[in-house]
Each structure stands twice: as structure tokens, then as C-alpha cells.
Amino acid sequence: MKKFSSLLHNLILTPSRNTKIKLLQDYFKTLDINRAYALAILSDQLSFQFIKASKLRELVYGQVDQHLFDYSYDYVGDLAETISLIWPTNKEGKSQNLSTLIENIKKIKKSEINTEFSKVLSELSNNERWTLIKICTGGLRIGVSERLVKTALADLYNKSVNEIEEIWHGLEFPYENLFQWLKNETSKPKIDFKKLFHPMMLANPIDEEKDFKRLDANEFQAEYKWDGIRVQLMVSSNSVSLYSRTGDNISSAFPEIIETTKGDAVIDGELLVGGNFKPSGFNDLQQRLNRKKASKDLQKKFPVFIRAYDILFYKGKDLRKLSLVERRKYLEKFQKENTTNQIDLSTIINFSTWEELTKYKNNFYDDLNEGVMIKLKNSEYLPGRKKGYWYKWKKNPKLVDAILMYAQRGHGKRSSYYSDFTFGVWKENELVPIGKAYSGYTDKELLVLDKFIRNNTTNKFGPVREVKKEIILEVAFDDVFPSTRHKSGVAMRFPRIHRIRWDKPINEVLSIKEFKKEFKID
Amino acid sequence: MDFINHQLFIKDINVHIDPILPKKTAIITHGHADHARFGHDHVIATRQTIDIMKIRYGDKCAKKFTPLRYGQKYSIKNYDFTLHPAGHILGSAQVLIEKNNHRLVITGDYKVGKDETCKNFKLVKCDTLITEATFGLPIFQHPDPKDEIQKLIRSIKINKNNCHIVGAYALGKAQRVMNLLRQQKYNETIYIHGSLEKLCQYYSKEKINIGKFEKVSSKDKSFYEGKIIIAPPSALKDRWSRRFPNPIICMASGWMTVKQRAKQQGIELPLVISDHSDWNELLDTIKKSKAKNILITHGQEDALVYYCKKQNLVSKPLSIQGRGDEEIE
Structure with a gap:
């Protein structure tokens, strides 16, 4: 338990992805049964339903004065941490294995929780207590995704992440078959294919100059690129489940799809929000993301559907070796069996030259698609980002000139640089912020901006610096939406710094009125 | 009264x-x-x-x-x-x-x-x-400062290619950290931010054992690999800290008891050492x-x-x- 809790402690404090991977690998390298527990905890597959925040409060009030606890909680702001710090440690306690500890807690009867669980907490050190409470209440929030854990394991044993991802959802605690295979002691675990997540086929951005000269337009088909989230839908006679592109099971958040889909297939597509198959934009989709459950109200207000564009299995048959054109026939068959409001087909765009495709890329549906996908007609379904099969061709980004207003230091490598920039446009004689960006600039531009900010700070608000209004940034962004949360009334999607406009005076920057008009926001 | x-x-x-x-x-x-x-x-x-x-x-x-x-x-x-x-x-x-x-x-x-x-x-x-x-x-229940300073010493042994910058208030805390390191038999030269120099000299003169120290001067980056540098907390966020190779940011302070606070301040190795x-x-x-x-x-x-x-x-x-x-x- 000591080792695992110091792993979590270190993970939460390091900003570097590589260091996190190294820390995880060091842990998985050295332990036996404990690492199975660690893996279950880090991938959020282990929690104790009966120990909730309210229960923990009740327990801590039994240990320390309620007011003193409340003062402390006010100060710390994190329940697990406050309890771990304030709980009186019984110095007699022996250090226990992570596995023993978890098993002992599992054995605690509901009626004995108050005494037994309190006893366990008393015998741990601060950091162990913090770890245990985090485990019990679920959701570690230590900046480590499931994907990162898989990456650490894959790198440690020279496997590919995709291989782990493929079998991940068929694995069960204590993952013996996984670890044995990783160490090359056995072959890859065989898992019921309906439980398998199949790593997705990904596209490369097209290089307009090189690729269009090289590639024959007749060998490709195109589809619109939709701004939703990529999903894999697994349908069988007894279960339907939905996975995100990283292999997370997101079924519970989209019950309408799970309940209505029928058949026996594995489908690849884009999850979108909108009624009657009319997507209403990413802003609406966000209302449905990052939720464990969706209420009836939410389902009604933000209905979802899947725009299907590929099929991997149909009635037990593996279609991945077939060509895209062949697979499409199976996909159409599947869709005919599912004429609900939840699944439709991605339209195929007919074109014979690349020039012809350009107009589709830029104009069609205006704001609702992000560009086009270009797919080789006889491509197999290949996991990962293989070159030469699928391409994405994004619309040109929208551009606006805005004035640098505030800056903040970045994180990790950039912690000594002012690298997060807030910019704005005019509203009468004042500036109003329209967005914030922390990418897109070159290293050289960053140095220039950092220096400007340090020498031209006019005001400080905690970590935020206000600067002289002199620098104009050309900001590129994918889209812009109306927003009630921002003073300017707009919210940008993926803004980044395109370049610094040294040539332009600040009074030529748009007003918010003009900005809204130009980008068609009411 | x-x-x-x-x-x-x-x-x-x-x-x-x-x-x-x-x-x-x-x-x-x-x-x-x-x-x-x-x-x-x-x-x-x-x-x-x-x-x-x-x-x-x-x-x-x-x-x-x-x-x-x-x-x-x-x-x-x-x-x-x-x-x-x-x-x-x-x-x-x-x-x-x-x-x-x-x-x-x-x-x-x-x-x-x-x-x-x-x-x-x-x-x-x-x-x-x-x-x-x-x-x-x-x-707030401060741990034994010896255990805390051992964390720093262990980290130096493990991360040989990094340098450790320890944020410590220029008067008192900085010298205490130096003294604790000496108590734990860390005998290397400790590098200090310029603002600490006069105070460190004074502590030495007063016969406080803070051992050998030297002001950071712009030598080539790799020189500081494996070294300990002590600087006031404000310098951690300053351009000053860019000169060091793969720094691990540490802070010696009673506030480091609270993990969330350490994280907010970008501290990777919190040392709960309080005066x-x-x-x-x-x-x-x-x-x-x-x-x-x-x-x-x-x-x-x-x-x-x-x-x-x-x-x-x-x-x-x-x-x-x-x-x-x-x-x-």
C-alpha cells in the first residue's frame, strides 16, 4: 500500500507525461498480485459502492470535532485530502499489502462499516489514507487516463497499445492472461469477439500539394467529415454496447441507442446530436458528453444519433479484409434492419477530380461539417493511422485578428513562459475577450510574446497578467458559437495563434458586432 | 493586558x-x-x-x-x-x-x-x-523534517540527470534546508540563488553548519545535473529557472502538507519543512x-x-x- 500510495502521490504532482509513464512502469515492473489491483484501480474498475462521501463525513465526525473538520475542509477543499490529514493516526498499525487491504475491506459487512472501516483508516499513514479514500469513492483524478496506463504497459513489454486495447474489454481481474502474454509466457489471450474493442482506422491529414498530384481521384470516394465523436457500436442478440475511440465503454450515457439498435454487427461511425438526423453542432453535443447517465429530459432536449460509415463484422462474419466498397453493402443491409431514429448512413460524395471535391470541402452545409474524408475504395479496415488509405481534408480554418489582452504562464515545460493568451475585440471603446489560445505559435514567437508580456504588464490578477494593448494576434479557429457564459457572447472552438500581425494598428481590429456579423452569430 | x-x-x-x-x-x-x-x-x-x-x-x-x-x-x-x-x-x-x-x-x-x-x-x-x-x-501536523529531507536526497540519487531546485524563503528556511542536508550527510556543494548569498554568509559566520555553498553563475547547463539549487519561491516561476537542465521543482514549506496546493503551484517534490x-x-x-x-x-x-x-x-x-x-x- 505504501508503494501504491506513493505512486499516486507522484503521479498527481508530475506534469510530464513521460515521467508518468516511467512511474507507472516502475510500479508494474516490481510487483506481483498487487499490480493487478493497481491496474483495476487505475482503470476505474474497482470501487466500493457502500463507502460514499456522506458516509466518510459521518465517520470523520466520529473522530474529530465537527467544527474543526469543517474549518479544515473549507481550507483544503478536497474531502479525501482533508480526511486523510485530519484523521488521527494510530502509530501501532502495520503496513499492509494493497491486495490484502482491499480484500479485507471487501469483507467488511455493511452493519460493521463504522467501526471496521474507521479502524482501517486509523492504521494507515496520511498518504495511504488519502489513497484508500480516493479508491473507495472512485474517480482518482490524478491526471492519468486509461490509455496512459495501457501505453505504459505496452512500452514496458514491447507490445503495441492497439494490441492491448483490442483485448482490454474482454479481460478480467486479476488479468493473469494479460500479464503472462505481456511477458511472452503465453500467446495473446483469446477473447469473445463481441467483447472486443477493435482499434479504429484513422486518417492522415492530406497534403494538398503532394498528395493530389500523386493520387488518382477515381480510386477514392469521399464523405463529409462530421464534428461529433467517433464511436464503435457493438450489436449482438443479447447485448448492445458503445465505445469511444479510446475504447472506453460509454453505453450508459446513450441509452436511446442501446435500447433501440438490433442485429448482429460491429459498426464504426460518428455520434452526433440532433433530431431527424440533422446535426446541431458540437456545442449541443457537449451537453451529452462526460456524463455517466442521461435523463429522459436530456435525451429529449439533445437527441443523439449515429452517422454510420463503416462495418467491421456482420452476423459473425469478419469483414475487415473486404474492400470499403464491399463493406458498404453490408453496412446498408444493417441500416435497413435499423430504421429507427438512431442510425443513418454517411453520404458518399461523387466527384471525378480533386478540384471538384474542393467545393464540397469548403461549402457544403456550411458550419456543420468540418471538411471531407477521402477514402481509398478498395481499402481494408486497418487499425491505426496507416498511410495511403484514409485522408482527412479539413476546411480552411476561420481567421480573425484580435488584440492580446491577458497572459498566463503555461504548465510543465512551459511553466516559466507566458504561453496562454487571452485576446479580444472592440466593444465601443473597450476590449472584450473572445477566446484563449495556448498553441499554434512557433518557439521564436513564444519568446517574443513572453518578453513583451514581462516588459509590458499593466496589471496582475493572481497568476494572470494584463498587458499593454499593442499586439495583434491572427487567431485561427474551427468554429464559433453563441455563448451565454462569456461576456462577449461567443465561444470559439479550438482557437490557436496563427501568427503575430506586426503590420496592423489596433484600431483596425473588428468590433464584437462586426465579428458576430462576419461569422453569422445572432 | x-x-x-x-x-x-x-x-x-x-x-x-x-x-x-x-x-x-x-x-x-x-x-x-x-x-x-x-x-x-x-x-x-x-x-x-x-x-x-x-x-x-x-x-x-x-x-x-x-x-x-x-x-x-x-x-x-x-x-x-x-x-x-x-x-x-x-x-x-x-x-x-x-x-x-x-x-x-x-x-x-x-x-x-x-x-x-x-x-x-x-x-x-x-x-x-x-x-x-x-x-x-x-x-497541519508537521512530519519529522529529517524524513522530508531524505525524500530530496533519494530523489537526487534516482534522478541523476536532473537538477533539483528547492524553493525556500531566503532568510531562515533556505539555511535550515542546507543544515538539514548536512545533518543527513549530504556533503556536496549547494548552489544558491544570488539573493541568498549574504544571508548564507552571515549564517556561516555565526557558526551555523550550512556547509559549502556557491552562487549560481552561468556555467553550461549540464554542470547543474545532479545538483541541488536553493532559490526563493518567486524565482521558481521566473526566467531565472530556465537555465537549468530538466529541473525538478521542490518546495520546502509547511503549506506543502496539502497536495492540491503543491499541485496548483507546480511543485513536483513537496517537502513539508516548516518554521x-x-x-x-x-x-x-x-x-x-x-x-x-x-x-x-x-x-x-x-x-x-x-x-x-x-x-x-x-x-x-x-x-x-x-x-x-x-x-x-
Whole structure:
């Protein structure tokens, strides 16, 4: 338990992805049964339903004065941490294995929780207590995704992440078959294919100059690129489940799809929000993301559907070796069996030259698609980002000139640089912020901006610096939406710094009125 | 006790304790900037506190200085003043004021735990205790500083290609970290930020064992691999820190008890080393002082006031202007 809790402690404090991977690998390298527990905890597959925040409060009030606890909680702001710090440690306690500890807690009867669980907490050190409470209440929030854990394991044993991802959802605690295979002691675990997540086929951005000269337009088909989230839908006679592109099971958040889909297939597509198959934009989709459950109200207000564009299995048959054109026939068959409001087909765009495709890329549906996908007609379904099969061709980004207003230091490598920039446009004689960006600039531009900010700070608000209004940034962004949360009334999607406009005076920057008009926001 | 007001001012004889603005007579508990200021007419303090003030603000930072030994009496009218070790930093003192058989102690900043860099805290019995409360919450229970410094030493052994920059307040904490490293047999040269140099030299002169140190000068990056660098917390975020190879940012402070705080500040290796009393030490001091009247200054006073009232002690918070900057210890 000591080792695992110091792993979590270190993970939460390091900003570097590589260091996190190294820390995880060091842990998985050295332990036996404990690492199975660690893996279950880090991938959020282990929690104790009966120990909730309210229960923990009740327990801590039994240990320390309620007011003193409340003062402390006010100060710390994190329940697990406050309890771990304030709980009186019984110095007699022996250090226990992570596995023993978890098993002992599992054995605690509901009626004995108050005494037994309190006893366990008393015998741990601060950091162990913090770890245990985090485990019990679920959701570690230590900046480590499931994907990162898989990456650490894959790198440690020279496997590919995709291989782990493929079998991940068929694995069960204590993952013996996984670890044995990783160490090359056995072959890859065989898992019921309906439980398998199949790593997705990904596209490369097209290089307009090189690729269009090289590639024959007749060998490709195109589809619109939709701004939703990529999903894999697994349908069988007894279960339907939905996975995100990283292999997370997101079924519970989209019950309408799970309940209505029928058949026996594995489908690849884009999850979108909108009624009657009319997507209403990413802003609406966000209302449905990052939720464990969706209420009836939410389902009604933000209905979802899947725009299907590929099929991997149909009635037990593996279609991945077939060509895209062949697979499409199976996909159409599947869709005919599912004429609900939840699944439709991605339209195929007919074109014979690349020039012809350009107009589709830029104009069609205006704001609702992000560009086009270009797919080789006889491509197999290949996991990962293989070159030469699928391409994405994004619309040109929208551009606006805005004035640098505030800056903040970045994180990790950039912690000594002012690298997060807030910019704005005019509203009468004042500036109003329209967005914030922390990418897109070159290293050289960053140095220039950092220096400007340090020498031209006019005001400080905690970590935020206000600067002289002199620098104009050309900001590129994918889209812009109306927003009630921002003073300017707009919210940008993926803004980044395109370049610094040294040539332009600040009074030529748009007003918010003009900005809204130009980008068609009411 | 009504002879002193909430600004620690004794009107009767025109004497202030740790005043923020220039005053006629100022008794200074210790050299930190939120207690010792420039421009008083007359400063009464320990010799070391006076030395430190002169190093920081120049020889003419006050018109007149009166150094007092610990325990040496200084009287103005019917007020008797003595200074007693506070164990906070080199030269730090508590102020005992005796008047008509009433004993009032102003602790200043203090810590009860052992510290080789200064004279250790001495408990003074009194009727009225004015105590600090920087860490006045039960979540603050400082660990053994030796264990904390071992974390730093271990990290150096594991991460040979990184340098460790330790954020520590320039006066007191920096030298304490150096001394703790020496106690744990770390004998390499310690590199310091320029702003620490004069104070480190002074500590050495006062025979405090902080070992060999050298100011950081712009040598090539790889020189600092595997080294320890000590800098004031503000320098961690400054351009200054860019010159080092793969720095691991550490911070020596009682605030590092709270992980979320360390994370917010971008600290990768928090070291819970404090020069203030923790919760239990505050309670213990209050109890052992036998004072019936407890006034609580800068810090988390609410919880401590609540606790004292529960113990049937007369207690109230005393808010002194200009204190409670958490960066300063």
C-alpha cells in the first residue's frame, strides 16, 4: 500500500507525461498480485459502492470535532485530502499489502462499516489514507487516463497499445492472461469477439500539394467529415454496447441507442446530436458528453444519433479484409434492419477530380461539417493511422485578428513562459475577450510574446497578467458559437495563434458586432 | 493586558512591536520582511536580528539600535521587556512584557521543534498569550523534517540527470534546508540563488553548519545535473529557472502538507519543512503557558479561537495589518 500510495502521490504532482509513464512502469515492473489491483484501480474498475462521501463525513465526525473538520475542509477543499490529514493516526498499525487491504475491506459487512472501516483508516499513514479514500469513492483524478496506463504497459513489454486495447474489454481481474502474454509466457489471450474493442482506422491529414498530384481521384470516394465523436457500436442478440475511440465503454450515457439498435454487427461511425438526423453542432453535443447517465429530459432536449460509415463484422462474419466498397453493402443491409431514429448512413460524395471535391470541402452545409474524408475504395479496415488509405481534408480554418489582452504562464515545460493568451475585440471603446489560445505559435514567437508580456504588464490578477494593448494576434479557429457564459457572447472552438500581425494598428481590429456579423452569430 | 492594542502598540510609552510603518520605538521579533521594516527611529531586538536587518536594509535602516541578549531586561517606565528564544529563525525572539505583575507574551513567529540553525523555543509562562496561528488547523501536523529531507536526497540519487531546485524563503528556511542536508550527510556543494548569498554568509559566520555553498553563475547547463539549487519561491516561476537542465521543482514549506496546493503551484517534490508550530504545538504551547487570555494573530485564527473557547479560555482573533502573506514564512 505504501508503494501504491506513493505512486499516486507522484503521479498527481508530475506534469510530464513521460515521467508518468516511467512511474507507472516502475510500479508494474516490481510487483506481483498487487499490480493487478493497481491496474483495476487505475482503470476505474474497482470501487466500493457502500463507502460514499456522506458516509466518510459521518465517520470523520466520529473522530474529530465537527467544527474543526469543517474549518479544515473549507481550507483544503478536497474531502479525501482533508480526511486523510485530519484523521488521527494510530502509530501501532502495520503496513499492509494493497491486495490484502482491499480484500479485507471487501469483507467488511455493511452493519460493521463504522467501526471496521474507521479502524482501517486509523492504521494507515496520511498518504495511504488519502489513497484508500480516493479508491473507495472512485474517480482518482490524478491526471492519468486509461490509455496512459495501457501505453505504459505496452512500452514496458514491447507490445503495441492497439494490441492491448483490442483485448482490454474482454479481460478480467486479476488479468493473469494479460500479464503472462505481456511477458511472452503465453500467446495473446483469446477473447469473445463481441467483447472486443477493435482499434479504429484513422486518417492522415492530406497534403494538398503532394498528395493530389500523386493520387488518382477515381480510386477514392469521399464523405463529409462530421464534428461529433467517433464511436464503435457493438450489436449482438443479447447485448448492445458503445465505445469511444479510446475504447472506453460509454453505453450508459446513450441509452436511446442501446435500447433501440438490433442485429448482429460491429459498426464504426460518428455520434452526433440532433433530431431527424440533422446535426446541431458540437456545442449541443457537449451537453451529452462526460456524463455517466442521461435523463429522459436530456435525451429529449439533445437527441443523439449515429452517422454510420463503416462495418467491421456482420452476423459473425469478419469483414475487415473486404474492400470499403464491399463493406458498404453490408453496412446498408444493417441500416435497413435499423430504421429507427438512431442510425443513418454517411453520404458518399461523387466527384471525378480533386478540384471538384474542393467545393464540397469548403461549402457544403456550411458550419456543420468540418471538411471531407477521402477514402481509398478498395481499402481494408486497418487499425491505426496507416498511410495511403484514409485522408482527412479539413476546411480552411476561420481567421480573425484580435488584440492580446491577458497572459498566463503555461504548465510543465512551459511553466516559466507566458504561453496562454487571452485576446479580444472592440466593444465601443473597450476590449472584450473572445477566446484563449495556448498553441499554434512557433518557439521564436513564444519568446517574443513572453518578453513583451514581462516588459509590458499593466496589471496582475493572481497568476494572470494584463498587458499593454499593442499586439495583434491572427487567431485561427474551427468554429464559433453563441455563448451565454462569456461576456462577449461567443465561444470559439479550438482557437490557436496563427501568427503575430506586426503590420496592423489596433484600431483596425473588428468590433464584437462586426465579428458576430462576419461569422453569422445572432 | 489592555495596555496593548490590536496593532501591538503600547500607547502609554509609545512602543510598537513589529510595526509595519516607521515608528519611534520598535521591538522587532525577527528579521522577516513582514515583521522587520526599514525606517524606525529606535529598534530593540536581538543582536542577530539587528545584524540581519542591516544586511537586508543597510546599516542606516534605523537611527538607533539596542541589542538585547535573551533574558536581558529592558525597562521603559514601569514596563519591563525581555526577549526569549522563539525557535523560528536565527535571532528570533518572543517578547515578554511585565507590568504590575501582569505577564504578557507575544510569541512572534515560533516553532517548538528542534532546529540547529537557531536557539530553540523556550516556553514562557504568562497571563496573556498573543500567539501566531499560521498553521492553526488540525490538518497541519508537521512530519519529522529529517524524513522530508531524505525524500530530496533519494530523489537526487534516482534522478541523476536532473537538477533539483528547492524553493525556500531566503532568510531562515533556505539555511535550515542546507543544515538539514548536512545533518543527513549530504556533503556536496549547494548552489544558491544570488539573493541568498549574504544571508548564507552571515549564517556561516555565526557558526551555523550550512556547509559549502556557491552562487549560481552561468556555467553550461549540464554542470547543474545532479545538483541541488536553493532559490526563493518567486524565482521558481521566473526566467531565472530556465537555465537549468530538466529541473525538478521542490518546495520546502509547511503549506506543502496539502497536495492540491503543491499541485496548483507546480511543485513536483513537496517537502513539508516548516518554521512555524503545527496545530498540536500551538495547542500545547497555549496549554503550558498557563495563560487565561489568548489572542490569536495572523494565520488560520478561526479554528484556534474556537478551540480555546471550548477550553474555557478567553480568546479572540487579532488582525494585524500586513500579515498573513502565505508566501512568507
